[in-house]
Amino acid sequence: MQAPQPAVLLRIYTEEGRQGAGRPLYEEIVLKARELGLAGATVLRGPMGFGRSARLHTAKILDLSANLPLVIEIVDAEDRIQALLDAMDGMKNLGLVTLEKVQVVHWGGVDGG
Template identity: 45%
Template sequence: MSRLAGAAVRLTVLLGDDEVWHHRPLYSEIVHRAHAAGLAGASVFHGVEGFGASSAVHTARLLSFSADLPVAVVIVDTEPRVREFLPQLQELTGLGLVTLEQLEVVGTRSAD
């Protein structure tokens, strides 16, 4: 993992937690590919409620038995490195919304 400081981008992939790639959760496949590509960092965040292109609301509320809860995969690195990684995302089927946002990294520390 590389240390970041200054200008960077945040790549966010929004998808459902029941999406898979070769019997592995799609979010896990994305994180492992980002790690193998040497990107600075990736995290997965599970949502409790959301909707997307289908307009169906998915929720984790007790009385609802909805599956496919929302998941956000967030990857941060320099813009050239993230853009170099984008073709790997295109290989994966079923991707939801993918966004890129400019940001400034003001500090990092190792959580390991």
């Protein structure tokens, strides 16, 4: 097992329907993280949620909108996360963005990540 390493978890709460510059906002964020060489990014799709507006977004069969809640999680060293935040500065309509300190206790897998 590897020794625990300090890192930062960037979590962005948004929704599927939000658009970036010519593509969905979540794609724009993940591609920017990849371009900057961050360790990885994961987009999690939620079946139900609400945010600041208190409007419910659900995955019910009768609700055919593709505007479900999304959470984007990215873990890396603090300076690398800050570089991503700086690059995201011009992105509009992000949603809630949080940071928290974490300890990475294992990184990598069979395919290297």
